[in-house]
Amino acid sequence: MKLLNRVLEAALEDAIQAAQESGELPSFAIPRIPVSAPKRASQGDLSYPAMGLAKLARKRPLDIANLIVGNMQELDFACEIKVAPPGFINCTIADEFLKQQVDAMIDEGDALFRLDMGCGKRAQVEFVSANPSGPITIGHTRGAVVGDAMARLLEAAGYEVQREYYYNNAGAQMVKLGKSLMLRYRQQLGDDVQLPADYYQGEYLIDAAADLVAEHGDSLRSASWERFKGAAESRMFDWIKRSLASIDIKHDAFYNETSLFDSGKIWDVLDTMRENGHIYQATHWEGAREDEISDVTAKGYQPATWFRSTSFGDEKDRVMVKSDGKPTYTLPDIAYHCDKLKRGFDIAVNVLGTDHFSQAQVVKYGIRALGMDPDPIHVIFNQMVRAVRWNEERGEHEAVKQSKRAGDFDTLDDLVAMTSADAVRYHMLARSPNSQLDFDVDQVVKQSNENPVYYIQNAYVRCAGIFREAEERGFDDAGADLKHLGEDELKFIRKALELGNVIEQAVINYEPHKVAFFAHELAAVFHPIYDRARVLHSEVPIDTAKARLRFYRAAAVVFRRLLRLMGMSAPERM
């Protein structure tokens, strides 16, 4: 289906050009002024502020608007185009056209509003990317939900999408995890060993150790920590994948940072940066202050390998290879993104927490130092997530302490267990990534009308209920004549047509949360109509009933599409 505002924009541009050619308007480059839906229904369905042309055309906005309208060709979907002060051009969509959209929506089904903006293009979304040293936490969950929704939106926009999970199993944390499991294993065997305080204390390692005993007995007593690290890692990944699958998230590719070392890619990248003149050896960076230099001297550092990132706007240069010969985190990160770009993605979205802000900047500088264009890379930064609950005494929300104690909300599994997969997905998505998210545990747990999740799903459920009842009564919509639809139903179709724009805007601006808000708005349009526009009611004439049944089929298609875009289920019953 076409995006009506885009069609109207094109028609307006043609009209302006026509007016310029006839001399009614002076010649100027036509700026892109977006057509949008006005707030009030009385102002039509699509609106164009011609005031934006006043300066260029050196005429009164109202006159300009009238000139443009006078030069417009007829549009198949518009019944009325009016000019309103101070210079708006308002377009009303024809009822006849709206009625046609009912069948058009049903025909498109689950591909409703699939756009062609990504046609023939490939996109990648990298998200979650938690190292396999523990379960998926609440913080990871936000990235998971936002990333997967972004992937679904890119698919809806026509892109071929790959979901990637980048991880590092070679760091000190993983060593600690392996050793933690080793000690837990020995404890299971009855050995008197203590777990150091900075080791992984989680109960899941006790369970893992018990399983190892059940499987291998005491045969691993003298096995190396590497053996345990491998066991812990595979167990963690199983857990992580299971947790993500519980909210309908599945990655296509798992990319191990270690492979960048094995293939030598990180050194190739460093060589290229050096050839391009952005690398130098020194004990301290070139712009270091006196106190920094003396600090470094005091520590007795040997020369390290520095990236002159300040050439690209960084505030200080960054170490690529430490004086002990080991790369910092930054070098493989640059190599990874370089590899990503070489794999030919037109868009590479990366969902990160804001704690990675500086790191992501340096990676972009690194990409430019390689002589590559970082433009396809776009990072969505999520602000922090807190689980909060209402404190009655103090009359305010307060953070839930995230501990391992039962009853606290620490992991994705906990959240799902306390609420539902759908609730987790909706609440994590329905917030701008720029704002800190307070996950109100009490509200999400409530399965009541306070919870927008059910409000939206109930719209689909109500449609499904009608279809069930109709089938039982042997009633169908064959031969339905949509002229029997009323204002209410058309109002819904009008709103539903905005979905295409919502998808487009969400993709262009990398703002998947917009879909969540739209879903709620659409449900708010639906429910009152459901109450008024009954289908299987003794007083509803049969022609009207058929038309309405057809209408609810379209509504169900729209809600199903929306719920799936958010990764939520579309239940037939609740």
Place this chain on the structure above:
RNA sequence: GCCUCUGUAGCUCAGUGGACAGAGCACCGGUCUUCUAAACCGUUGGUCGCAGGUUCGAGUCCUGCCAGGGGCGCCA
């Protein structure tokens, strides 16, 4: 100190430089013998943190200030 995000109704939050700033929750009052009342109808609620500036037009852009979150290591 520098960077960055946030500040909008009692609470949680939307809001492409456009028209009279919106939802949900909470509060108050109504609505089920007819497809799910997890719904609907009605009422209440605002100095868009503060001060300037740009603009025909600013919650939105710019500058400064105030308050809060996060980030700034030869850590991973």
